[in-house]
Amino acid sequence: MMALPGDQNKGDQAKGGDKQAPVRIKKYANRRLYNTATSSYVTLDYLAQMVREGLDFTVEDAKSGEDITRSVLTQIIVEEESKGQNMLPINFLRQLISLYGDNLQFLVPGYLEKSMESFGANQEQIRQYMKDNFANVLPLDRLEEMSKQNMAFFQQAMSMWNPFKAGSTGPAAPGAEAKAESPAARGGEELSDLKAQMQALQRQLEQLTKSGQKAD
Secondary structure, X not given: OOOOOOHHHHHHHHHXXXXXXXXXXXXXXXXXXXXXXXXXXXXXXXHHHHHHOOOOEEEEEOOOOOEOHHHHHHHHHHHHHHOOOOOOOHXXXXXXXXXXXXXXXXXXXXXXXXXXXXXXXXXXXXXXXHHHHOOXXXXXXXXXXXXXXXXXXXXXHHHHOOOOOOOXXXXXXXXXXXXXXXXXHHHHHHHHHHHHHHHHHHHHHHHHHHHHXXXX
16 A cells, blocks of 8 residues: 555654644646645645545645645546446436536535535445455455445435426427426435335335344
8 A cells, every 4th residue: 555645643643632733736738746744746646546535635736736635536537437447337427417507406516525524434334344244255246236225316316406497398298288297296206215215225225234133
């Protein structure tokens, strides 16, 4: 594992109780990244490892001082995907792209952030369950099933964020206007379905956690 800036300061942070300030990374016009804490040039892989180690950092344009942390983190994801670490399904990416400029775009960041926080918390429970009950044999079938369910949940949730988007552009059948539901009604039903699916997923995760506790 590569040595990262701040590893030495972790102990000082624990003793002092103060939150460690983010490491400042400067990005130059030649795309080189400079770590001001270690006075050395670093790579995207280095920054990715910092994220995995839980070390906070910010990236700024060396010339303008603009905060470009978001674009650099996005670039790291692109690099990981190009290496074959495919975690973002095509349908999910299409749905995400389609929401740019949409009137519900402002809801997406908070939703994704809370969803990933919840997933991260459940991830630790799953890791502990595996550690306690499957020392040498991993429950690959169960994990694969949960992974598919989680991804399907995210994809369906993203598609439901814009229930009022226009549907078919073809001519309506006679009497279709009278039978068709209003957009508000369809939106309410879809949001209700989404809520039910979220509750079902939460119940599944709770059952998995309880099963691990009973096994102890």
